[in-house]
Amino acid sequence: MTFLWLLEGIRTPFLDKLMQFITYFGQEIIIIAVICTLYWCVDKRFAYLMGFTYFSAGLCVQTLKITFRIPRPWILDPTFHAVESAVPGATGYSFPSGHTQGATCLFFPLALKVRRTWMKVLCILAFLAIGFSRMYLGCHTPKDVLTSMILSLIIASLLWKYQKYILDQEEFRKPIAALLIICSVFVAVYALILNGNGTIETKYAMDCCKASGAGLGFAIGWYLEQTRLNFSTYCHSLHAQILKLLIGLAGALLLRKGLPFLLGTSILAKAAEYFILVLWVLIIYPYLFSKRLRRE
DSSP: OHHHHHHHTTOOHHHHHHHHHHHGGGSHHHHHHHHHHIIIIIOHHHHHHHHHHHHHHHHHHHHHHHHHOOOOHHHHOTTOOOOGGGSTTOOSOSSSOHHHHHHHHHHHHHHHHOOSHHHHHHHHHHHHHHHHHHHHTTSOOHHHHHHHHHHHHHHHHHHHHTHHHHHSOGGGHHHHHHHHHHHHHHHHHHHHHHHHTTSSOHHHHHHHHHHHHHHHHHHHHHHHIIIIIOOOOOOSSHHHHHHHHHHHHHHHHHHHHHHHHHHOSSHHHHHHHHHHHHHIIIIIHHHHHHHHHHHO
């Protein structure tokens, strides 16, 4: 808390807005939009690697959150005040930082992928800045941010090192998909047990089940796409690529807004919502535009 008090002392209206802008790039919507762009239009293989990193780290972070159950800084110290505009987006427990996890899982693989040194530096500075913004805004302590960042860096590094076994070896597809399915189900069951015995509130269990639904959707979608569809990102023109991306994102947005009305807002309904959304990205929409390409 000492460091957060120090940062509170240097706050200005300009820095508040700047840090709120920076922290936005660690949000789920930005990360998913980048993965969709890569997956549908640019580099499917790298998008898979980024997806494995993001969803695996997300399951780990959510498990740690409900295990340690550390409150937000303003709850730990009622005299401390976070930047007001950042509070609505700070849901769930404080430790570890979900925004930092998302940012690290997005920008560190990009740093490993790009070749130019200045781009690598820019990517590294991006997730460091997002982690710092979470502390400046008063949403997380240094322990929250550093733990999440280190965990995400370890997972991203391991997946990058062993990517050829994960992404390119057919004999490993089924066990890898099964492992991610088991981990996703475990996290959901763990959250539901803690919620059932009154250890955690429903809203915290729901965050875990969202991650579980997404992880389950990713595992099944990845396996089916690789073994049944194997679509190509190719389009005959840049205009067609942009149109494909916009239609896919619009479809995801419609599902995001419409599924709660169809499924409800229970814990399992939220898990199903994220499961369907990830399947839309990985298998349903690629099948639709692959089918159209075959007709042309």
